Amino acid sequence: MAQNVLPEDLPEAWQRVGQRVDAQSWPTHALYVVATPIGNLGDLTLRGWQALDRADVIAAEDTRASRILLEAWGISTPLIAVHRHNEASAAAAIVERLQAGQRVALVSDAGSPAVSDPGGRVVQAAHAAGLKVVPLPGPSAVITALMGTGVTTDASPGFVFAGFAPIKSMARQRWFRTWTQLPAAMVFYEAPHRIQASMQDLLEVLGPERQVAFARELTKRFEELARMPLAQAQAWLAADSHREQGEYVVIVCPLEPLASAELDLEGAAAVDVWLDALLEAVSVRDAARIAAKATGLARDTLYARALARKPSA
Numbered sequence: 001m002a003q004n005v006l007p008e009d010l011p012e013a014w015q016r017v018g019q020r021v022d023a024q025s026w027p028t029h030a031l032y033v034v035a036t037p038i039g040n041l042g043d044l045t046l047r048g049w050q051a052l053d054r055a056d057v058i059a060a061e062d063t064r065a066s067r068i069l070l071e072a073w074g075i076s077t078p079l080i081a082v083h084r085h086n087e088a089s090a091a092a093a094i095v096e097r098l099q100a101g102q103r104v105a106l107v108s109d110a111g112s113p114a115v116s117d118p119g120g121r122v123v124q125a126a127h128a129a130g131l132k133v134v135p136l137p138g139p140s141a142v143i144t145a146l147m148g149t150g151v152t153t154d155a156s157p158g159f160v161f162a163g164f165a166p167i168k169s170m171a172r173q174r175w176f177r178t179w180t181q182l183p184a185a186m187v188f189y190e191a192p193h194r195i196q197a198s199m200q201d202l203l204e205v206l207g208p209e210r211q212v213a214f215a216r217e218l219t220k221r222f223e224e225l226a227r228m229p230l231a232q233a234q235a236w237l238a239a240d241s242h243r244e245q246g247e248y249v250v251i252v253c254p255l256e257p258l259a260s261a262e263l264d265l266e267g268a269a270a271v272d273v274w275l276d277a278l279l280e281a282v283s284v285r286d287a288a289r290i291a292a293k294a295t296g297l298a299r300d301t302l303y304a305r306a307l308a309r310k311p312s313a
Contacts, residue, residue, distance in 0.1 A: 021046050024165045026054055027134070028101045031094070031126040033119065035138030036108040039219035041072045043139045049073055052135055055105035059094055061118050066216045091125035098131045112140050115161045116189065133167070142187050145215035145249035148225045151185045158184030158254070165190050165198055172198060176205045179252075181304050186252040192244050199233040202252065205285070206230060207292075207299040211253035217246035227253075255304055271295060275306045284310055 024047075032051040038042040052058060053075050060066035066079060082090040083178040094104050106113050106122055113119030127131050139253050146152050152159055162179045165188050166172045179186045180202075190198050202212065208231030216224045224243070228236060237243050274294060278287035288303035295302075 018046060018050075021050055021302055026050075026103070027132055028103055029098050030103055030132040030134050031098060031123065032103060032105045033113050033123060033133060033135045034105050034107050034114045035136060035140065036066075036069060036107050036110060037219065038139045038141050038144065038197065039217065039223075041069060043219060044069065044073060045136065045138050048138055049075070051052070051134075052077060052105050052107070054103060056102040057097065058105045058107060059090065060121065061108040061113075061208070065194050067298045068105055070171065077105070082118060083120060087118050087121045091122045092147050094122055095125050096127045097253055098126060099129065101186075110139070110141075112138070115142075116161070117210055119286075139219070141189070141215070141247075141249050142276070143298065144218050144226075145187065145213070145251060146185070148215055148218075149213035149227055149251055151213050151227070151251045151253050156254070159251075160184050162186060162188045164188065167196070169201055173201045173205055176252075177307075180206060180210075181255075181307055185255060188250055188252075190250055192246055195236055195243075195248050195250075198236055198250070199230065199237065203230045206252070206303070207289075209298055210300045213251040213253065215249040215251070216243065218249065220246070222246065255301055271297070271302070271305065272309065275302070275309055279306060279310050 007040075010011075010023060028208060032055060034048045034051050035045075036048065052070065052073070055077050058066065058070070058077050058079050060079050061081075061083050062082050063079040069075075070077065070079075080090070082094070097104055106119050108117035108119055111117060114123055117303045123133055160179060160182055162175070166175050179188075199212070202210075210230050212230050212233055213227040214225070214233075214236075221257060222242060226236060261279075271291065275287055278290055282290070284303060284306045287306045288299050291297070291302045291306070292299035
């Protein structure tokens with residue numbers, strides 16, 4: 001089995017930390033689920049480095065992509081391919097390796113395996129076989145985007161991660177209506193060639209006032225973070241041709257609760273009368289739009305209220 005040897009020319013502080021990590025428990029018969037950099041190769045953790053170096057084999061989503069990381073860190077552990085097309089059969093083979101006493105490291109192309117990436121079936125198979133699973137935390141596009149945009153706070157920490165948006169417009173709009181009515185920030189991934197269309201669909205669903213945040217090319221040279229009302233999103237995307245490149249993490253900011261000064265108990269009852277009457281004749285979206293014009297309240301807030309009053313919607 002590979003044993004890590006710390007380079008002698010490492011700075012003293014790195015040597016000390018490396019020796020402490022080196023002295024930790026590294027059990028055999030264990031699956032090490034290792035988060036890898038989402039762009040910047042320097043973001044691999046020391047513990048992740050040692051896990052990859054000590055493993056008997058690394059199960060990678062794309063061996064070519066992982067080889068770049070391994071070469072940069074001087075890791076020579078052999079690679080096997082585990083991706084969404086072979087994950088079921090690969091999981092069985094990995095369990096056999098673990099049962100034979102090996103250490104297997106599981107990585108995806110970037111970020112955390114099994115989080116909107118292949119790997120979940122391998123982890124499930126290891127648990128089902130009664131084997132040890134060791135998660136090694138590290139880079140995550142979702143958490144990095146939340147850190148950089150300030151959408152969540154300690155007083156309002158809630159968020160939901162919805163993965164990749166659907167490809168077709170109507171399916172995407174239905175998807176947005178489901179996820180954005182939760183009382184939390186909604187985080188999703190989008191490809192650069194669909195980002196404009198996604199923002200148009202969000203605008204249709206939520207109206208111009210809802211806030212949205214973009215995180216593009218995270219940890220890379222052209223990293224960009226921005227936050228704005230949906231009314232400005234498409235113009236911002238079109239303002240720079242570079243924004244047609246790079247994967248996006250998009251965060252839809254949560255609904256602001258109706259402030260007491262904005263809507264007291266009597267006012268809430270009046271709004272509900274409006275909404276109930278409108279919902280007898282028009283859709284939830286149109287009811288919110290008409291009520292917003294009549295009351296001056298935010299359309300997305302009224303949409304959520306109307307949706308709650310018409311569960312069948």
